[in-house]
Amino acid sequence: MEKQKGNRQLNTMIILLLIVGLLSFFIFSFVQYYRKMxxxxxxxxxxxxxxxxxxxxxxxxxxxxxxxxxxxxxxxxxxxxxxxxxxxxxxxxxxxxxxxxxxxxxxxxxxxxxxxxxxxxxxxxxxxxxxxxxxxxxxxxxxxxxxxxxxxxxxxxxxxxxxxxxxxxxxxxxxxxxxxxxxxxxxxxxxxxxxxxxxxxxxxxxxxxxxxxxxxxxxxxxxxxxxxxxxxxxxxxxxxxxxxxxxxxxxxxxxxxxxxxxxxxxxxxxxxxxxxxxxxxxxxxxxxxxxxxxTMITILLFIFSLRFFRLHRSEKKENTKDALTGSLNRKNFQRILEKDLKSKRRYIACFFLDIDDFKGVNDTYGHQRGDEVLTGVASCLRKSLREKDVVSRYGGDEFTCLIYGTKDRKKIEEIAGRVLRSVTAENHVNISIGITLIKDGDSYGQVIERADSALYEAKIRGKNQYVIL
Structure with a gap:
């Protein structure tokens, strides 16, 4: 009996020491975390x-x-x-x-x-x-x-x-x-x-x-x-x-x-x-x-994180990127724009652009070179635009971009000019850009239609330029 009592006391002491040690570890960890943060x-x-x-x-x-x-x-x-x-x-x-x-x-x-x-x-x-x-x-x-x-x-x-x-x-x-x-x-x-x-x-x-x-x-x-x-x-x-x-x-x-x-x-x-x-x-x-x-919160957070991660992973199975260029695909671009039009209206302008005479690149140099040009143009767009702007491959040699925040027409023109110069300098091809300013009450279709019309106007005017409608 005395021995069992001693064992229980020893076990209690061990558990107590473990709890104290665990709490000490958490106190030290969180103090360090606080200082670091x-x-x-x-x-x-x-x-x-x-x-x-x-x-x-x-x-x-x-x-x-x-x-x-x-x-x-x-x-x-x-x-x-x-x-x-x-x-x-x-x-x-x-x-x-x-x-x-x-x-x-x-x-x-x-x-x-x-x-x-x-x-x-x-x-x-x-x-x-x-x-x-x-x-x-x-x-x-x-x-x-x-x-x-x-x-x-x-x-x-x-x-x-x-x-x-x-x-x-x-x-x-x-x-x-x-x-x-x-x-x-x-x-x-x-x-x-x-x-x-x-x-x-x-x-x-x-x-x-x-x-x-x-x-x-x-x-x-x-x-x-x-x-x-x-x-x-x-x-x-x-x-x-x-x-x-x-x-x-x-x-x-x-x-x-x-x-x-x-x-x-x-x-x-x-x-x-x-x-x-x-x-x-x-x-x-x-x-x-x-x-x-x-201790309790860590365990709960661990269990919650595992469940949340699995749920989040299952919801993200659909691919959002264009396989060739790494830009957003058309479907995801539409989702972003439609969501923005219904809520905060953070994006002010839409660029619709394509590569001038791209068919000639494929016909003359082959489709591999054409793919390299598409990849290069997409990369150039991402570098020329800002982090909060959106770049998407719409299809074929067409790309769409959403410009974040600025309502200054001059600033939008500066961005378009920078994109034109950058693409030409880095990829040795020209592009035409149609630009529309996004308005209150616009639908996704209206934005794309105006931007596409502006692109058509840029082509009529001689290509390698931008037009704002």
Whole structure:
């Protein structure tokens, strides 16, 4: 009896030790998991912030470059300012007189003319002197004492017979430039600011007008380490990029800054780190729960995962890919588009394209070469489009693509042009593209019919081009 009791006690002790050991293992595992996930979430948050900032940087460079190109075109047809008020550019100047945006034409004497024949002296401005040396220029941040606003000026020289006769200038207020950068594409991802190394703000947003510099605004925030802001300033003076963390109204905020690639400007994105904090808090609760219920939950999750995997695997038996090109097949493309039309409407445009004179490739070089061309074109489409866009082989030498997100017709045209150039360069064949913008209430058949009609129009017009209907 005593021996049996001793054995039971020993068995109980062994079981207890096993339970303690198992719980210790789970506690250690989940603490390690928590630390690892904390690091991973923080890294992903930083990466998302940098990606947003890179997008804003590309938008800024594109905006200024497009404006400069437009000004150069305008300068080619503008009359040289002669003070008569009869020059051919007055109507254009008046059209661009709005809050935050002004167009002006300057003469060689340093007078710039705005709408209603308003004249201003700019002979002593650095950007004007550059223009008179036949150099396109983007000014530093300028202060308008009369209106109490700050602005930047994009200018190009007005040249006739090889000599500079004046300049055409487009003036953006810092608030207007900031409004354009913080547009729909970046909405909800964080506020974008552009500033010089000295902290003068070139692209601003509401609330920043009460601060003289970017550093003055950041100096009002709270930091875990008081050396963070001076370290950021020193980093910027060296031309480096980096992150800054601070607290405002009790919320953690993150800022990523990098050179804008224009003058001595820097561009930064500020975001409230709510997602990071919420995820971290949720992770803490989950870790505690898993530590207390580890063994039971692991077993349940294991059983559930096995059953779910088998169910999921049986539902996924149908092949969704085209066997030759690796792109989505027509049936799956139709399923994706029909689902999107009925719900979120994330896809904005549909491309319908085929390879020009593809029959000639098969007839001349054989079907193996034709298959190589199809595979190459499919690969090129996937590389030329973005990750969220959809590429499908519709049939034969025809492909369909869904363009995600952007409603900007120019952006869609840029994508189409990039696809045309890329396919020709990499595969030595030409393609024609029919494009339709997807509308509310469209059915799958209507989208495909319009895109197909646009493709037919592209063929009629001579191939190797895109048409939007």
């Amino acid at each position: 904390d690091t991973k979430i923080a890294d992903q948050t930083r990466l998302d912030l940098k990606t947003t900032n890179d997008t804003a940087k590309a938008s800024l460079q594109s905006l200024l470059k497009d404006n400069q190109n437009w000004l150069e075109s305008l300068a080619m047809i503008c009359d040289v300012p002669d003070g008569t008020g009869q020059e051919n550019w007055w109507d254009i100047v008046r059209r661009f007189d709005s809050k935050g945006l002004k167009l002006g034409v300057a003469d060689k004497k340093g007078n710039i003319y705005y709408s209603d024949h308003k004249r201003q002296k700019i002979a002593d401005r650095t950007y004007y002197k550059s223009l008179m040396r036949d150099q396109s220029s983007i000014s530093k941040v300028l202060m308008d004492k009369e209106e109490g606003t700050e602005s930047i000026i994009i200018g190009v020289p007005l040249v006739r017979d090889g000599k500079v006769k004046g300049a055409v200038c487009l003036e953006y207020s810092t608030m207007e430039l900031g409004r354009m950068l913080n547009g729909k594409e970046l909405k909800g991802t964080g506020a974008v600011l552009v500033f010089s190394k000295k902290g003068n703000v070139a692209a601003s947003y509401k609330g920043m007008e009460k601060f003289h510099t970017m550093y003055e605004m950041l100096d009002t925030m709270k930091y875990d380490d008081s050396s963070e802001l001076p370290a950021m300033e020193a980093n910027i003076q060296k031309g480096n990029s980096g992150y800054l963390y601070y607290h405002n109204n009790g919320k953690l905020r993150m800022l990523y800054y990098e050179p804008a690639g224009i003058s001595d400007w820097y561009i930064c994105t500020l975001a409230v780190a709510e997602t990071y904090e919420e995820t971290l808090y949720s992770l803490k609760r989950e870790t505690l729960f898993l530590m207390l219920k580890g």
